[in-house]
Amino acid sequence: MKKIKTVIYYYSATGNSLYVTQELQKAVKDVEIRSIVEAMQEDKPQVNAECVGFVFPMHYFGLPLQVEEFLQKLTILESPYTFAIATCGVPYWGRPFVDAEKILKEKNRQIHATWYVRLVSNYIPWRDIAADWQINIRAWLAERKLKKIAGAIEKREHHETWQLLRKFCAGYHDKWKGKQQEIDTNFQCDKAKCTSCGLCERICPKKNILRPNGQPVWQHDCVECLGCLHICPVKAIDYGEQTKGRKRYRHKEIKAAELIRR
Numbered sequence: 323m324k325k326i327k328t329v330i331y332y333y334s335a336t337g338n339s340l341y342v343t344q345e346l347q348k349a350v351k352d353v354e355i356r357s358i359v360e361a362m363q364e365d366k367p368q369v370n371a372e373c374v375g376f377v378f379p380m381h382y383f384g385l386p387l388q389v390e391e392f393l394q395k396l397t398i399l400e401s402p403y404t405f406a407i408a409t410c411g412v413p414y415w416g417r418p419f420v421d422a423e424k425i426l427k428e429k430n431r432q433i434h435a436t437w438y439v440r441l442v443s444n445y446i447p448w449r450d451i452a453a454d455w456q457i458n459i460r461a462w463l464a465e466r467k468l469k470k471i472a473g474a475i476e477k478r479e480h481h482e483t484w485q486l487l488r489k490f491c492a493g494y495h496d497k498w499k500g501k502q503q504e505i506d507t508n509f510q511c512d513k514a515k516c517t518s519c520g521l522c523e524r525i526c527p528k529k530n531i532l533r534p535n536g537q538p539v540w541q542h543d544c545v546e547c548l549g550c551l552h553i554c555p556v557k558a559i560d561y562g563e564q565t566k567g568r569k570r571y572r573h574k575e576i577k578a579a580e581l582i583r584r
């Protein structure tokens with residue numbers, strides 16, 4: 323059987339990481355893209371390709387929890403070249419690649435190239451979505467950077483990137499991890515706005531939302547991807563008081579239906 327040239331695994335709640343993956347699929351020869359959420363459902367996910375890539379958002383200066391779990395579960399049969407890309411609002415401050423490398427090293431695999439791609443921060447409990455002009459500038463810069471990254475991947479170049487304040491970031495990330503079961507108690511749904519469309523339930527990568535009476539009820543197994551919050555078409559979902567009146571975000575090239583993975 324012919325070996326696939328490049329497989330890119332992606333994880334994406336609001337489309338930034340899926341956009342990056344799709345751009346690389348256009349720019350690099352023979353790329354197959356796979357959703358991490360779908361691949362997680364396999365008993366023993368494995369990959370055998372000349373090049374394997376991972377594209378994901380930075381969550382609390384580190385890896386999204388499902389990406390960490392997936393890297394632990396995945397068997398990389400053979401891959402001469404591996405890369406990882408973290409999309410983010412503020413690059414360089416964090417340690418997603420340190421953590422990814424550590425997991426792969428335990429399986430005798432390494433990551434040859436890492437990059438941040440700065441787009442828009444979707445973390446609206448902290449602050450509102452950037453202004454349109456900022457979004458446009460970042461999109462333009464990201465497009466240029468992605469062309470360079472695609473060239474480097476084709477040439478199998480090695481690339482390292484800054485990961486500043488690693489120790490501080492590890493502490494911050496671990497503290498967040500410890501709060502998993504309580505995170506979704508911050509979500510609330512405005513019944514007057516909710517149309518019971520079910521999109522929040524379908525978009526949740528953890529199947530953490532049930533709708534016994536039409537509106538979402540969170541089941542305390544949330545990875546805080548914020549997919550439900552951003553994708554609700556009528557802004558019926560809020561995260562505490564902080565997100566009230568703030569904008570919602572989805573990458574303009576990505577449709578909501580493309581973010582449903584199960």
Ligand SMILES: Cc1cc2nc3c(=O)[nH]c(=O)nc-3n(C[C@H](O)[C@H](O)[C@H](O)COP(=O)(O)O)c2cc1C
Nearest residue numbers: 335336337338339379380382383410411412443444
């Ligand atoms: C829980 C959470 C934590 C985040 N932490 C960071 C962070 O530490 N640094 C950063 O630059 N962006 C952070 N972000 C923003 C995302 O990394 C960024 O918006 C990413 O591009 C979203 O990708 P997606 O659209 O593919 O989900 C965070 C987002 C979430 C939901």
Ligand code: SF4
Nearest residue numbers: 516517519520522554
């Ligand atoms: S996505 Fe929004 S409108 Fe649709 S069911 Fe969920 S909360 Fe209600």
Ligand code: SF4
Nearest residue numbers: 526544545547548550
């Ligand atoms: S409940 Fe919302 S924030 Fe939590 S994992 Fe599901 S979609 Fe993501």
